[in-house]
Amino acid sequence: MAVDLATVTRIAKLARLRLAPGEAEPLVAELNGILRWIEQLGEVDTAGVEPMAAVIPNHLRWRPDAVTDGGVAAAVLANAPASEAGFFAVPKVIE
Template sequence: MSVDIDTVKRVAHLARIAVDDADAQRMTGELNAILGFVEQLDEVDVAGVEPMTSVIPMEMKKRADAVTDGDKAADVVANAPASEDNFFVVPKVVE
């Protein structure tokens, strides 16, 4: 993939970045170099490589996937002007 000056200016416009012609010309070369490196990485054979989260083997910390109320109901209503049985008490607005 190759980037031209029009593409650089369009992306700059979408990002709301002011880019003059000299900067657009410079960025064209830089972006093409970056995309060339990404294309090089795409050529690497990773067929037998397992996905990993770290460069050293380690077990991810996991928590139990259980639905709870958080056991914080009293804390939630602690600063409420009025509460009853861990519910907010509000004035009646509909007759």
């Protein structure tokens, strides 16, 4: 499954990475090289094999339903590039 320029552009868009002029073309070759290499996985017969769910056998623990966190708006906002009136501020979105 070789990727082309259009695919690279679409993937970059999905990943919200703006590609500078001339940046996409070399990526096409690079990604194709890497993808060709990882595609050897297709050789492996995995019929009846479950995908790995837990690296080391373990069980998901549940926490009790209690309010133990929050109330730290200042800490939450402290690193924000822009905030106003307790909100994060971003370029205006039109829905």
